[in-house]
Amino acid sequence: MKNFTKISLVLVLLAVVLFSACEKQYDSIQVVDDATIQTYIKQNNLTMTKDVTGYYYNIITLGTGSELKNSDSVFYSYTFKTLSGRVLNQTSNISIPGTFLGYTDGFVINSSAYTLTPVREVLSKLKRGGKATVIIPSNLAFGRNGIPALDIESNENILVELGIYTQSKRHEIDELQIDNFLAANSLTAIKDPSRVRYIVTQQGAGTEPVLSSSSLSVNYTGRLLTGTVFDTTDGTPTTFTLIDTIKGWGILKNFKAGTKVRIFIPSDLGYGVSGSGTGAIPGNACLDFNIEIVSVTN
Numbered sequence: 001m002k003n004f005t006k007i008s009l010v011l012v013l014l015a016v017v018l019f020s021a022c023e024k025q026y027d028s029i030q031v032v033d034d035a036t037i038q039t040y041i042k043q044n045n046l047t048m049t050k051d052v053t054g055y056y057y058n059i060i061t062l063g064t065g066s067e068l069k070n071s072d073s074v075f076y077s078y079t080f081k082t083l084s085g086r087v088l089n090q091t092s093n094i095s096i097p098g099t100f101l102g103y104t105d106g107f108v109i110n111s112s113a114y115t116l117t118p119v120r121e122v123l124s125k126l127k128r129g130g131k132a133t134v135i136i137p138s139n140l141a142f143g144r145n146g147i148p149a150l151d152i153e154s155n156e157n158i159l160v161e162l163g164i165y166t167q168s169k170r171h172e173i174d175e176l177q178i179d180n181f182l183a184a185n186s187l188t189a190i191k192d193p194s195r196v197r198y199i200v201t202q203q204g205a206g207t208e209p210v211l212s213s214s215s216l217s218v219n220y221t222g223r224l225l226t227g228t229v230f231d232t233t234d235g236t237p238t239t240f241t242l243i244d245t246i247k248g249w250g251i252l253k254n255f256k257a258g259t260k261v262r263i264f265i266p267s268d269l270g271y272g273v274s275g276s277g278t279g280a281i282p283g284n285a286c287l288d289f290n291i292e293i294v295s296v297t298n
Helices: 002-025 029-043 117-123 170-184 247-254
Strands: 056-061 073-082 087-090 098-100 106-109 112-115 131-136 158-164 197-202 215-224 229-232 238-241 260-265 287-297
Touching: 029 131, 073 117, 117 131, 117 158, 170 260, 247 260, 247 287
Parallel strands: none
Antiparallel strands: 056 131, 073 087, 073 098, 073 158, 106 112, 131 158, 197 260, 215 229, 215 238, 215 287, 260 287
């Protein structure tokens, strides 16, 4: 009986030792992520600060002006990369996102919503014009599922380059987006007092003046600055009264029948914050139209 008790005790102790050894064999994902990130920082001679939640960040440029609050409107940029340098997603300088600072952690990717708290927290450390880099461990990013559609693997750590634009008003960022578009496409446009830009490609020889009450027959193609076509007459003229169109089309009062003109419209003179309502034109979108005034009737 005593021998049986001794053997049982030895077996129990052996099981405890084996279980403890198995427990210590596997590190948590937090530990694995942190080791990978520290290796990356060391190999690239980076100086970064570790937040208590586990992400790392570096303020490259603080920016200027007053401290930003969560209720402040900001226009910002981001580039998401893997630690190997592969770009996963980034903003465009002709489609600059803007929201309240407190909402900058929300992202919709492939119709799924993600909350990336480190993005908001690091942006909150900046002033207007500031830039920063943040490395987000996988457990605070896209986790073990990753995002296969973007080739974000399971438990992948993400590097994010962040910036806040100096512009604080919607009309200022519209001006910047149109400027960037014109520069990128080597275009020179005239700026009307209304803030609409235009390029005349053919002067019209018509005699009737274009008034707000004029009935116009036109051909046109409307695009976003990204190049996406949202509407076109496709060669078949359409007729409408000028006053019934968006404000930006009021620039047509400067021209006569036969004119072909390209116009670039700030968002507030287009479809504003709400967009077109059909989804074809998002809110706060600047617009690019090619227009031919076929005829004018007063």
